[in-house]
Amino acid sequence: MQIVLKIVFISFSFALLPFKLMAEGIKDQLTTSFDYYSDNVGVKVYSPLIGLSKRLSEHWGLNTSFRIDAISAASMRQGNGQGKDGVIVDAVSGASGRLGFDDFRVAPTISAVYETGDFRANFGTYFSKEVDYTALAGFGSLSYGFNDANTVISLGGSYEQAAWSATTNRALYPTDEKRQTQVNASLLQLIDSTSYLQLRFSYTKQEGFLASPYHYLVNDTIAQFDRYPELRTSYATALQYVNEIYEGLSMHLEYRYYEDTWDMKSHTVKGELFYDLMDNLMVGTRVRVYNQTKAGFVKKLNDYSLDDAYIVSDYRLSDLQTQSFGISMSYRPGFIDDENIAIKMSYDWYQTDNNAYIENWYGASQIKASFLNVALAYDF
Amino acid sequence: MKRGRTGILLLLSTIFLSACTHVAPYEKEVLATQKMLSNPLSERTAFESHIYPIREGTSGAESGFQGGCGCK
Numbered sequence: 001m002q003i004v005l006k007i008v009f010i011s012f013s014f015a016l017l018p019f020k021l022m023a024e025g026i027k028d029q030l031t032t033s034f035d036y037y038s039d040n041v042g043v044k045v046y047s048p049l050i051g052l053s054k055r056l057s058e059h060w061g062l063n064t065s066f067r068i069d070a071i072s073a074a075s076m077r078q079g080n081g082q083g084k085d086g087v088i089v090d091a092v093s094g095a096s097g098r099l100g101f102d103d104f105r106v107a108p109t110i111s112a113v114y115e116t117g118d119f120r121a122n123f124g125t126y127f128s129k130e131v132d133y134t135a136l137a138g139f140g141s142l143s144y145g146f147n148d149a150n151t152v153i154s155l156g157g158s159y160e161q162a163a164w165s166a167t168t169n170r171a172l173y174p175t176d177e178k179r180q181t182q183v184n185a186s187l188l189q190l191i192d193s194t195s196y197l198q199l200r201f202s203y204t205k206q207e208g209f210l211a212s213p214y215h216y217l218v219n220d221t222i223a224q225f226d227r228y229p230e231l232r233t234s235y236a237t238a239l240q241y242v243n244e245i246y247e248g249l250s251m252h253l254e255y256r257y258y259e260d261t262w263d264m265k266s267h268t269v270k271g272e273l274f275y276d277l278m279d280n281l282m283v284g285t286r287v288r289v290y291n292q293t294k295a296g297f298v299k300k301l302n303d304y305s306l307d308d309a310y311i312v313s314d315y316r317l318s319d320l321q322t323q324s325f326g327i328s329m330s331y332r333p334g335f336i337d338d339e340n341i342a343i344k345m346s347y348d349w350y351q352t353d354n355n356a357y358i359e360n361w362y363g364a365s366q367i368k369a370s371f372l373n374v375a376l377a378y379d380f
Numbered sequence: 381m382k383r384g385r386t387g388i389l390l391l392l393s394t395i396f397l398s399a400c401t402h403v404a405p406y407e408k409e410v411l412a413t414q415k416m417l418s419n420p421l422s423e424r425t426a427f428e429s430h431i432y433p434i435r436e437g438t439s440g441a442e443s444g445f446q447g448g449c450g451c452k
Contacts, residue, residue: 031423033423033427035427037431049423148402148403149405150401190403191401193407193408193409193411194410196411198418201441236440244410256440258441264438266436266438274415274420276413276415282420290436292438316436318437322435322436328421330420344421344423352435369431371427373421373424373427375424377423
């Protein structure tokens with residue numbers, strides 16, 4: 001069993017940004033973005049995105065985006081590596097095993113926006129297709145600001161239906177489907193003219209085949225694919241505090257608590273500073289610390305036997321600590337069309353602590369990664 | 381339930397704050413700047429809201445929504 005971490009990138013930022021939404025309204029904007037990820041276990045991902053937002057009328061707008069993920073993943077360390085049509089399945093992406101980029105994914109999304117006064121509604125759909133996984137989803141959100149938009153409430157939800165088609169030709173039991181329902185809510189409250197709080201909450205229900213179809217465990221007594229419960233329900237609450245602590249310098253602090261029905265809990269703390277170095281140049285630096293406890297059915301790798309209902313080799317269900325550090329900048333070249341163009345860049349360094357499950361799977365004691373984002377936004 | 385109490389406590393705390401403050405529209409100049417946005421670099425947020433859930437075992441309550449791949 002092996003594989004599964006498909007580092008594919010797809011993101012649809014759409015809801016839960018009420019303050020920004022209320023402040024800016026529907027914009028005519030063309031966005032291009034290039035994301036790059038690389039780590040010490042051989043995964044590289046190149047992910048370009050193009051997006052278009054267009055105001056259609058006084059109240060209506062349209063958002064579209066199209067992303068391609070090109071994944072070049074590590075060679076497989078465990079297993080026979082034999083996949084569909086004789087291709088080799090790599091250890092990380094679970095993709096086709098072709099030379100060069102192992103997997104491509106396309107992911108179009110489209111949404112409509114309705115806005116009137118302090119009310120805003122957003123709803124849409126996305127489709128995602130890769131060599132062994134296909135997903136279709138619908139999403140929507142409502143936002144309302146009151147008390148001169150000193151308080152903004154948002155409610156959102158999404159439903160995703162997906163199906164595996166494992167490249168190993170493995171039949172998945174009891175189903176090859178995966179469904180996810182998510183409900184989000186947020187509340188933003190201004191404290192004064194230079195600070196505010198934002199509270200976010202999410203409820204997520206996942207059903208179906210929730211393990212990776214590729215991860216497997218080999219110890220002294222068994223060689224088995226990962227098996228997880230077919231239902232997982234989780235709750236997460238995050239509180240963000242933003243304050244201008246000095247003229248031109250803002251501080252963003254955030255804490256998130258998570259727990260689920262697999263007995264996992266996590267704590268995430270983030271801190272970031274942004275500084276207006278010049279009128280058209282903002283720079284930032286940040287740190288993030290993450291800690292999770294293992295799922296209740298996770299055992300030490302050598303303790304699993306054929307009697308176990310659930311088997312886990314994936315480090316992501318184990319006790320885990322990670323840290324990341326990043327820098328960023330946003331620049332509006334004033335000589336181009338009255339600052340209608342923004343260039344944004346960010347770089348982050350990410351690493352896990354030493355972890356026996358990572359060692360078992362990747363042959364490295366920890367994962368060390370870099371990720372880079374370069375984006376250009378044009379308001380027309 | 382513990383999680384319910386925590387969420388309600390945070391929610392009520394935030395609501396209570398609303399009763400003791402009012403920022404007029406003309407006082408929002410600083411709040412409207414990019415560095416004060418909840419999400420100043422939206423493209424980066426879209427990117428990282430996929431990275432972290434792939435590399436870690438838990439996710440949720442992010443400022444962006446992501447989904448669609450078999451990586452989690």
